[in-house]
Amino acid sequence: MTTTELIATLRLQSIPNIGSVTAKKLIAHCGSASQIFSSRKTDLLKIDGIGTLKLKNIFDTSHLDAAEEELQFIKKNNIETLYFKDENYPDYLKHAIDAPILLFKRGNINLKNRKIISVVGTRKITSYGTAFCEKFIADIAPLNPIIVSGFAYGVDICIQKEAIKHGLQTIGCLAHGLNQVYPKVHSKYTTDIEKNGGFLTEFWSTSTPERENFLKRNRIIAGLSEATVVVESAEKGGSLVTADIAHGYNREVFAVPGRTQDKYSLGCNNLIKQQKAQMITSAADVVYLLGWEPKQKPKITQQQLFVELTEVEQQIHSFLQTEGKQLLDTIALACNIPVFKTSSTLLNMEMKGAIRPLPGKLFEAI
Incomplete structure (x- = not known):
């Protein structure tokens, strides 16, 4: 992508009321982001679903100034940009209609011809969830999958630490720009993650970790991978949003069941009950249900919760x-x-x- 086209894409990405779906419509109609800004507003209004509200600020030059400033940050920090039409854009994410038109990448991420799975869950992980994460990664490691998560407290950082421990590539999807780390206490893991994996975000260096950014970030976690695993979740939570998005993308969703009285198993149990997720109790279930065939069969044990049948x-x-x-x-x-x-x-x-x-x-x- 040329510098001119990158600036135009950044400019488009920064305009209020123009989300990913609208941006893609505009690009499809005009041919490129730069051609949008050389078009007449009357012509853009002819596009289906594009109204005056969406185009209200499209020619405001302040967005061009902001784009040029963000480009300097990108260049200064050697950040790679991933445009949704380019070959380096994640394959699975290309099939998500609301995926970002532009992603920012840091690290050594290689998404080509790989098994990719997202693992999410509560920030208040219990010993049950921790034990599952440890065994899940240990058992699935011989297949060398990429582990995607949100780099947050709880299940996210637990699964990513285990991935690092077993030499797996892991990707942290962030709800802010690449100029910061949130939560700060996780800064100690960034170097290890970037050595074999890295970070992806759609947010600029001017973005802060606001609540709505985490909800937007969840669609990237869901869209990057073939399947999403929910380890633990309360009755409501961000991981359930990610599961719903993955379900809407027609991706496989798996949930780890727990006791009915356990607060952080309610969300998983409900996903299973509502048939939004298939129940798994081990890595063996994921391997089987996704049809992943290892070159060398790993030792994966099948955990059974109960043994007595009526x-x-x-x-x-x-x-x-x-x-x-x-x-x-x-x-x-x-x-x-x-x-x-x-x-x-x-x-x-x-x-x-x-x-x-x-x-x-x-x-x-x-």
């Missing part, structure tokens, strides 16, 4: 062991159990780690 559950389990993957209706018919009861029984069996759901609404025994 008579009806045992009947279903035996049927699936004999017949393999089956649909809900087929299971109900073969076992002579009403569909509504079969559905609730299968959910209980998932929670016990006796079966797993598969794409296409299939179930199989574990």
Whole structure:
């Protein structure tokens, strides 16, 4: 990208009321960001979905001044820019309609031909969540995936520290510019992350870590990867927003179940109950459900939460062991159990780690 085009793209990115979707419409219509600013406003108003409110400030030269100032920061700090039409822009993110038109990168990120998974969760991680993160990374490390997270307190930094420990590439998606680190206490991890991975953000050096920035940042976490894993979450939280976005992108979403009375398992349990996420209890589930085939099969153990089955559950389990993957209706018919009861029984069996759901609404025994 030429300097002229980069300045025009920065200028477009900085204009209020023009988000990523509108910016892409304007670029598609005009051919490039620079050509937008040489167009007449009357011509731009002919674009579907573009109104006077969105174009109110488009020719305000103060945005050009700001873009030129930000470019100096980019050059001075050797920051790489990733334009949404260029080859170096993350492949998975290209398929997200509201992905940023421009990203800023620091570190040694290599996203080509790699397995990529996002891992998120509560900032108030418990010992249960910590133990899961440690085992998950240890088990999945032989596949050498990229681990994406938000570099925040709790699950984010726990999973990224484990990735560093096992030599995996990890990416921190930030809710502010690359001129700062938030939270500051995590500054001690930046060097290690940048050695094998790095940081991505859509925010300028003038941005601060405001609440709305974290919510915007979540779509990048969801969009970068093939799947999102929620380790722990309360009934409400940013990780559930990320899961919803990933679900909306038609990406796989996985959730780690917990006891019904545990505050930081409520969000995960609800995702599973609402069928917005598939239940996982180990790295083995992710490897299987994503169809990741390792060159050398790692030792991944399947964790089971419970072992005792009721008579009806045992009947279903035996049927699936004999017949393999089956649909809900087929299971109900073969076992002579009403569909509504079969559905609730299968959910209980998932929670016990006796079966797993598969794409296409299939179930199989574990």
